[in-house]
Amino acid sequence: MGEDYIGPTVERFFHFDPLIALTTFIASRAFFASLALAGVTILVTIVLGRVVCGWACPLGAVHQFASFVFKKTKFLRPNRDEKASVAWKYYVLAFVLASAVFTLDLVGILDPLSFLYRSFAIGVFPGLTHVASGLVGALYGLKLDAAAQPVSQWFQTLALNSTFRQGLLAFALFALAVGLNAKKERFWCRYVCPLGALLGLFSRWNVFKVRVNMDKCIKCNLCTMHCQTQAVPYPNEKWRSAECVYCGTCAAICPTAAITFPATAKPEKLDTVDLSRRKLILTTGLGAFMAPIFRISPARKRADLKLIRPPGAIAEEDFVRRCVKCGECMKACPTNALQPALFEAGPQGLWTPMLVPRIGYCEYYCSLCSQVCPTGAIRELKIEEKTTIKIGSAWINKNRCIPYALGKPCIVCEEHCPTSPKAIKFVMVEAKLFDGTTATQKAPVIDNALCIGCGICETKCPVVDEPAIYVTSVGEVRSKTNQLLLPLLGQEPPQQ
């Protein structure tokens, strides 16, 4: 706790995700070695079918549980004969892959792992944190200090971030996704999930197949009605191996135990999902066309001053191709500084991480975000390198800075500047006050060459409504164009 180390376990789940691996590879034209683990998932799926969806996927588990609750509470009543098309997720997949061919990486929006992690990181956990704070506060309010203190202390060791822009939106989208299970069982898994679709494409040669023993079958249709993913176990010849997640519900619910999952090598004539060629062409074309549409945004021409990326972030054009908006960095950041972008990075940058110094700053000796990024959009850094990476430049607004504007002492920014030598120095200034007198005070001046843009000055500045010292993105070393100073002869140009 408090150590600058998060093991690879956190990001490992993402490395097994073949949708992320494939899309990121196509979009960025670069292969991130750890994502090779996704090959394991593909192999497992080829042999065993979509068991990953049925047994491993955490979002699948959420939806399965929600469906279970909705069924038990009678919100969800499955149709006897479900006609809704499960083809939609394949169109989503086509859209994502087609746009990736043209370097647009949209996988993060609907990839189940990204969706789940992001929703929890910026929506669910922060909400729960506030519930817990409320409870602790109530205990203290009731003067039950002896009970409240150990709970409060333990909670602080979790170091959960509880302040996020778009947190409400993230929670609402998650609630919507879960709520849709009241309409159809495992709505997301059946109709939305592009990863499910991708794995479905690989599950045509499953070793284990569903078999209905017609001697025992009483044609009650309970199996098909309660099949979680609409794989239609009965009639047996209509069973869709690409949809079956091997949850075993059909076998469990069959009143005559007529369903088994034998392993047979011989390929059976199986029904596959009916994909409309027209719809497929349409969504593929639309996906391909999204890339040039997204390039209309001015974000591609001029960096936004507020778009301060985490240290270790690769150049912007490559960054948005690799970032899957999973939210891991935002959760790991010890000061809650990393926040999901809205418009600052253009439409392709939605929910990618940016530093917001008014909420938190980049802790000097911290490299946690670079340790958890699953796709290498933030490349992993050692501390010695991290402390030299400039992510932006600080500026002083002399109209608001207390010594300049009010003639009173304050050096909070200099006090907190972590570099040595400090990037904030002093000059003596004379402030003309409203009563005609002059006050002489130490006032801060920024040494741009030393400033790394960490933002602690802005976070701690006592002018709380609009800090008198603030950081903007210009000068970030990862960008060739977002610079202001002429490189001096002999000095290296900005590196990537």
Place this chain on the structure above:
Amino acid sequence: MDRREFLKGAAAAGLYMKMGSVFVGAEPAGPDLAAITGESPAAITKAAVDALGGMKKFVGRGDKVVIKPNIGWDRTPEMAACTNPEVVRALVEMCLGAGAKQVVVMDNTTNQAQRCYARSGIAEAAKQGGAKVLFTDENRLKKVTLKGAWLKEWDVFQDFIEADKVINVPIAKVHSLCRLTLSMKNWLGALGGARNQLHQKLDEAIVDLQAFFKPTLTILDAYRILVRNGPQGGRPSDTELVKTVVAGADAVAVDTLGASFFGVRPEELLYLRLAQERGLGTSQLEKLRVEKRTI
């Protein structure tokens, strides 16, 4: 023994008890200020407190003690931004040895608390010494009337108010506003709220805080001091090994001696002048019994 002899003996014993120290030539009271230099931070801390008469002079049996080190920064001990962890552990052990019921170690940090507590080494060292290491808890903030000359009221963490005894353990560093941050500036870590506003009248504020908290003992960690880029440094070259710990009940005296490590005279520090004027202590070390030793 007959009654006359008994009465003579009793009278003599009573007289002796009252004035025996004069006859026997008893030792005079211990020094007011101790500055011990040596290789081991723990050893010089113990020696400094022992020179003052031992921890039992300051901490009583059953006392609830709060030790206030500087844990403010996410820096390793070599950077001299936070109090030396060995000094803190030694103090914890001494307090428990003197019969304290509970020793709490806490500070309201500047950088993220979990990282500061870990990287400074203080949480681990204090736990090993037997202390209860706590994070500051916003629920335990109380608006307190400080009766200061300038600072009237502020949010203070109840733990410091509820303790029987508070021990202040700062580290000696340079600071751009009050020139040096020694013992009194350390009280900012006992406060909540918008501490960053206090810089507008920092010297007056820390004197008011010192008057309010009335620590039973002040230990200035000058084992490794910060001479550049204070108050958090960043390079080992910003630090200087002085290998000394200064201990005393008079924080003004402690700071006066501490300032000498930086070549600064007490008159040059506004806050020390104000503290002396307020009667919180004296900078005139020649009037005190000072023990300086190397072990």
